[in-house]
Amino acid sequence: MSPPSIDVLEHFKNFLFAYVSTVLYLRSIYPPEMFVEATFHNTSVYQCRSLVLCEYIIDAVEEVYTSLLRGKVKRIGILIYTTEGMQAVERHVFDVSAFRIIESNMRKGMQCEERDPLSPISLVSAGAEVSFASEPSILQTTKQGRLDEDTPPDLSEQFRAALIMLVNRCKSYTPSATSYSFHIYMELKSDENAHLLTQGSERWVSAHSHGTEAEENSTDDGTDSHKKERVSKVIRAVNYPPISFEVWVETF
Template identity: 30%
Template sequence: MATYPTGKPTLDTYAAIVSTFSDFLTVAIHTILYERNIYPPTSFLSARKYNYPVRQSRHPKVCKWIQDAVSAVEVEMLKCTIARTSLIIYSPGLHPLERFIFSTASFPLISPTESLTPFEPRPDLPQTISQDPQPPPEPTCQPPTSVPLIDLEEQFRAIFSRLSLLSRALSPLPPHCSFTLAVELREQVPPPIGHPQPWIPAQPRLQPAGRGGREAMGDGGEEYEGQRVGRGSDLGG
């Protein structure tokens, strides 16, 4: 049985939190592809992550595509530009059938130059003695000194427990579906720039009103919306 690598036990920087989210997103994508039967069940290995049984594709090209797509998400996450990341499954006619959304809108907004800076400790609340009963002051909203990974793992296990029930909760998908990874930008965030660029504008019908969407483009993605990946000769499905 394969085992996914584990991260540091305590997350005390924004970069560490983003890296942990990237690991989680990678495992979630593998799990969804398995549960939705995008590839044959025999093409997946049994693995363990967060002390929970999960699935991992054993096809090198599938793993490489997922790794590249998640790496592109991580780059933008470190810039604090992403509000949501979605795995979208398309029908053979390229109609979106299912969307699995991972929201990071509550992640803190920090300068990219401070991604490796340890979080500041929360100031202790002053202890005062007063004859008049007064409610305690509201705690300030500051990043914690650290986030124990074990606390997140419990939440991750709960998510994978729900994902493992997808095949029973959802109707079967038609054969030869494809998929892609899309990101929804935060408000007032400029689109990714640079060349080569792993992100391209998503189709208008997939973009929520007032927000910008981007889809990951894998190797050989000549289409305007980017390469959708599914069973085919390109990935040996």
């Protein structure tokens, strides 16, 4: 049986997968017919039906998980931006700096392949297999049953509260005709620069968990170009050792 600390980290990985997928639905990054509604920790989430996109998210989340095992990650981000002009419009930030480092003897036998965190994840083949349960109320992949199975009740309730708050924070969103895309990225403890897990070049800017601020934008020569307001709203703090994190959403 896996060590309890690794089990808890697995639960966080599954939560992150559901969170990313649900954000893409709530923010209309892709057409709603591409998603299926599912029950996860006794609340509604959404999973993409696209085989390519679903595996793409899974690959990104696995990269985050591998880095978390090594105790390297300070923050995880989901950045939503316009496809024309690459203008950031929203960012979901997970501060995971308080995660306890998984001891090396717990990781023996686990294959954690080193890779350049700046290199993009390759898209999987369109024929890749991602299955859904016979009923759309169960979120699952081919290698696992229900992704919320065996989650400790206290942790499950905290995940549920975070997902409900995510929906509440996003429900006032009005879709526009603008086309959007997204990045999943990490800020590592040893490097203050963003390490992207998906293609793109958006630079990480340190975030705050609440309040409103004016963010300085600079031109290539370092001069100030303009200011824009960034509003941050807390989604939820989750504490279940060895994981302890806060997630918030920033809008620009």
